[in-house]
Amino acid sequence: MKKRILTGLQASGTLHIGNYFGALKPLVDLTNQDDNEVLLMVADYHAITSLKDATELKTNIYNIVRDYLAAGVDPKKVILFRQSDNQDHMELGWIFNCLVTVPFLMQAHSYKDKVAKGLEPNAGLFTYPMLMAADIALYNTDIVPVGEDQRQHIEYTREAVTKFNNAYGKTLKEPKELVVAGVGIVPGTDGQKMSKSYKNTIPLFGTREEIQKAVMSIVTDSSGDRPLNVYNIHHVIYRALGKSQDELDALYHEHAGKYKALKDILVDDIETVIGPMRAKRELITDDEIRAVLADGAIRAKAISNPMIEKIRKAVGIAL
Ligand code: ADP
Ligand code: TRP
Numbered sequence: 001m002k003k004r005i006l007t008g009l010q011a012s013g014t015l016h017i018g019n020y021f022g023a024l025k026p027l028v029d030l031t032n033q034d035d036n037e038v039l040l041m042v043a044d045y046h047a048i049t050s051l052k053d054a055t056e057l058k059t060n061i062y063n064i065v066r067d068y069l070a071a072g073v074d075p076k077k078v079i080l081f082r083q084s085d086n087q088d089h090m091e092l093g094w095i096f097n098c099l100v101t102v103p104f105l106m107q108a109h110s111y112k113d114k115v116a117k118g119l120e121p122n123a124g125l126f127t128y129p130m131l132m133a134a135d136i137a138l139y140n141t142d143i144v145p146v147g148e149d150q151r152q153h154i155e156y157t158r159e160a161v162t163k164f165n166n167a168y169g170k171t172l173k174e175p176k177e178l179v180v181a182g183v184g185i186v187p188g189t190d191g192q193k194m195s196k197s198y199k200n201t202i203p204l205f206g207t208r209e210e211i212q213k214a215v216m217s218i219v220t221d222s223s224g225d226r227p228l229n230v231y232n233i234h235h236v237i238y239r240a241l242g243k244s245q246d247e248l249d250a251l252y253h254e255h256a257g258k259y260k261a262l263k264d265i266l267v268d269d270i271e272t273v274i275g276p277m278r279a280k281r282e283l284i285t286d287d288e289i290r291a292v293l294a295d296g297a298i299r300a301k302a303i304s305n306p307m308i309e310k311i312r313k314a315v316g317i318a319l
Contacts, residue, residue, distance in 0.1 A: 002035060002036060002037045003035070003036050003037070003142045003143055004036075004037050004039070004139060004140060004141050004142050004143070005030065005031075005036050005038045005039070005141070005142065005143045005144070005145060005178075006038070006039040006040075006041065006135065006136055006139050006141040006143075006144060007027065007039075007040060007041070007144055007145045007146060008041050008042075008043035008046065008083070008132065009040055009041065009042050009043060009064050009068065010043050010046065010047065011047060011051075011060035011061075011063065011064055012196075013196055014196070014203060014204075014205075015067055015203070015204040015205065016194055016196065016201035016202055016203055016204055017186060017194065017201075017202045017203075017204050017233075017236070017270070017274070018185075018186035018188070018193070018194035018195065018201065019204065020071065020204045020274075021183045021236055021240070022182035022183065022184075022185070022186060023147060023180065023182060024067070024068070024071045025071065025072075025182065026180040026181065026182045027145055027180055028068070028071050028072040028073055030145060030180070031073055031074070031077065031078045032072065032074065032077070036143075037079075038078045038079070039078070039079040039080075039081070039139060039141075039300060039303075040068065040073065040078055040079070040080045040081075041082070041083050041135060041300075042061055042064055042065065042081070042082045042083060042293075043083050043132075043135070044057065044061055044082055044083055044084045045084050045089065045090070046083070046128060046131060046132070047060065048124065049122060049124040049125040049128055050114070050125065061082065062286060062289055065080065065289045065292065065293065066281055066284050066289060067204075067205070067281070068080070069280075069281075069284055069289075069292070070205070070277045070278070070280045070281035070284065071277060072277075075292045075295070075296070079296050079299045079300055080292055080293065080296045081293060081296030081297045081299070081300040082293050082296075082297065083135065085293065085294075085296075085297035085300070086297060086300050086301050086304060088134075088138055088301070088304040088307070088308040089131065089134050089135055089138060089304075090131075090134075091134075091308060091311075092133075092134035092137060092138050092308065092311060093127070093130050093131040093133075093134040095134075095164070095311065095315060096130040096133050096134055096137075096160040096163075096164070097127050097130050099160060099163040099164055099167060100130060100156075100159065100160055104156075104159070105126055105127065105129065105130075108129050108153075108156065109149075109152050110128070110129075110149065110150075110152070110153065111125060111126060111128065111129075129153050129157075130156075130160060132153050132156075132157065133153075133156060133157035133160040133161070136157050136175050137157065137160070137161050137164075137172045137173065137175070138303075138304045138307055138308065139300075139303050139304060139307070140173045140303075140307065141173065141175045142173070142175060142176065143175065143176055143177075143178050144157075144175050144176070144177050144178065145177075145178045145179075145180045146177055146178070146179065146180070147179070147180070148179055150177070151177055151179060154175060154176070154177035157174075157175055158174045158175065161174050161175075162174070164314075168314040168315055171310055171311060171314045172311075183236055183239065186233070186236050187229060187232045187233060188200030188201060188202075189201070189202065189214055189215075189217050189218045189219065189229070189233075190218075190219050190229070191219060191221075191228070191229045191232075201214065202214040202215065202233070202270065204274060204277075205274070205277065205281055206278075207278075208267070208271055208275075211270050211274075212267050215230075215233075215263050215266050215267050215270070216263060218230050218233065218263065220259050225256040225257040226252050226256070227259050227262060230259065230262055230266060231248070231252055231262075233266065234248060234252075234262075234265075234266050234269065235248060237266065237269045237270055237273055238269070240273045241269060241272060241273060251265065
């Protein structure tokens, strides 16, 4: 039996190579395994809990799909769709809202964190975990690949499913989380974790010039003859190229003390890894994206429609 895997995609701004090696690539690799049936959902209804700009939301939706397609998602294999194209999510989300309690939702870390960061505590943000539980339960999902920060949301999903099954009879499946492990933490140009909030990133889909500029700005420590920050980023890129640490050590030995030369090689190597993805990304048109999402919506609904019928019967709203 194929395992059904579902995850939600959120806009993450302009992606950097830390996002790619830490999150995108492991997920894309998972979608390319034949023994899985994978659904990737653009969580646009979730996005409006915090984003109130229509133009920006629209741009984000196109960009997320474009990024994942460029990174290697095959829309023939994967069901790539938008949450808002399938109203079954809303309906089950509401039913879950009627099963869980306010004190339970108040314990959610992500809600508390977002409010602590100054986000408006709107009711959508508060009930966010129940829409997410619906996204998952609607497709009889077995496995949900997520980042560590989303683990509690999967626990919340299991709780909502259990409450439903206890109230209405066993109808829904309890999912398991899969915390996707990338290559570990990719360091930024200053040696800290690469993060958009630290402005120390190397852009994933940047031009060669942008990559070059970022690489040249890598802070080189002058202790010893090996520039550690350059080496650590190179290490991640070398792995992606299928080369060994011994080969990397030999390269740094050969060019000991020649920081500029090593940075030039790093630029070339990054270009080898991401150049083809960037080229692919540039060719993906908005029409193509709309066609992928329309096809995804049909395939998603083919799974969820019979499920929501079962749910309605169980609840007593199908006469
Ligand atoms: P940022 O730190 O740039 O704001 P996000 O928090 O939006 O990045 O992260 C999106 C995803 O990318 C998460 O799954 C996160 O684990 C991963 N990620 C972000 N930065 C790195 C990094 N430097 N190394 C590895 N993975 C990362
Ligand atoms: N909340 C998730 C995040 O912030 C996105 C998401 C929405 C999701 N619905 C989902 C993830 C369903 C997994 C399954 O990353």
